[in-house]
Amino acid sequence: xxxxxxxxxxxxxxxxxxxxxxxxxxxxxxxxxxxxxxxxxxxxxxxxxxxxxxxxxxxxxxxxxxxxxxxxxxxxxxxxxxxxxxxxxxxxxxxxxxxxxxxxxxxxx
Amino acid sequence: xxxxxxxxxxxxxxxxxxxxxxxxxxxxxxxxxxxxxxxxxxxxxxxxxxxxxxxxxxxxxxxxxxxxxxxxxxxxxxxxxxxxxxxxxxxxxxxxxxxxxxxxxxxxxxx
Numbered sequence: 001x002x003x004x005x006x007x008x009x010x011x012x013x014x015x016x017x018x019x020x021x022x023x024x025x026x027x028x029x030x031x032x033x034x035x036x037x038x039x040x041x042x043x044x045x046x047x048x049x050x051x052x053x054x055x056x057x058x059x060x061x062x063x064x065x066x067x068x069x070x071x072x073x074x075x076x077x078x079x080x081x082x083x084x085x086x087x088x089x090x091x092x093x094x095x096x097x098x099x100x101x102x103x104x105x106x107x108x109x
Numbered sequence: 110x111x112x113x114x115x116x117x118x119x120x121x122x123x124x125x126x127x128x129x130x131x132x133x134x135x136x137x138x139x140x141x142x143x144x145x146x147x148x149x150x151x152x153x154x155x156x157x158x159x160x161x162x163x164x165x166x167x168x169x170x171x172x173x174x175x176x177x178x179x180x181x182x183x184x185x186x187x188x189x190x191x192x193x194x195x196x197x198x199x200x201x202x203x204x205x206x207x208x209x210x211x212x213x214x215x216x217x218x219x220x
Contacts, residue, residue: 008149043199043211044152087151096142096165097209099151 003027003098004090010104017078021103023088024070032091033064033071037084038102044087047073078107113138113202113212121218122190130185130215134202140164141183142209143175144199152199158183159205187217195219 006023013019025033033050048055050062050071061074071090075082088100114133122128134141140159144152154167158177177183181202187194195218201209 004151006151041197041216043213045211046209096154096157096167098154099144101149101151 002100004088004100006088006100006103008101008103010106012106012108013078015078015080015107015109017107018074018076019078019105020072020074021086021088021105022070022072023090023100023103024068025088025090025098026069027090027092027098028069029092030069030090031093032097033062034089034091034097035060035062035071035073036087036089036099038087039084044099047086075105078105080107080109083107113200113210115198115200115212115215117215118213119216119218121220124190124192124219126190126219127186127188128190128217130187130198130200130217131182132185132200132202132212133182134200135210138202138204138210139181140203140205141177141181142201142203143183143185144201145169145194146197146199146214148196155185190219192219 035047036044037047038044054063059076063072085102087102089097091097142157143155146152156166161177172188174186197214199214200212
């Protein structure tokens with residue numbers, strides 16, 4: 001079983017739609033969680049950290065469920081510019097972050 | 110303030126050759142991590158350098174080696190290249206391992 005698992009998609013949604021991605025992790029000692037965004041042929045960029053209480057940044061909401069060992073990312077009112085790959089990242093303490101393979105999102109007009 | 114810079118941006122090599130990739134970390138960062146990202150996959154951790162020492166290493170063969178210089182810049186060396194080494198190689202810098210910033214990567218093609 002992979003340490004961090006994501007549905008690769010692609011998720012194909014119209015503009016204005018709400019879309020959610022889940023990511024499961026296997027290491028129960030994981031302490032830090034992040035969502036990164038990666039555009040085609042570009043480097044990953046930090047989208048948001050995921051806190052235990054959940055957190056929101058504009059149209060983006062991240063949630064953590066430690067009991068079930070998954071994190072989620074919700075995007076409301078999707079824009080064409082949201083089209084990208086979303087990478088789930090999990091880290092145990094000071095250990096190296098582990099990346100999922102990413103979920104591809106395509107927002108169409 | 111320059112972010113993380115990597116060179117070269119693209120590279121084509123032949124099987125069996127050796128390659129050196131370079132990374133200059135973001136100003137103020139002291140830790141450099143290298144990742145390999147194959148097409149359609151997430152970045153896979155190769156190793157991390159801090160204070161000129163390899164601090165952690167992922168599941169990569171000894172053909173992959175690295176170095177960190179006193180100015181915190183780093184090199185990734187790959188010997189005896191295989192076709193499967195074709196990937197995007199990403200360098201990420203951080204301050205003592207927190208808050209990763211990625212460079213735009215070096216796209217290596219082995220033919």
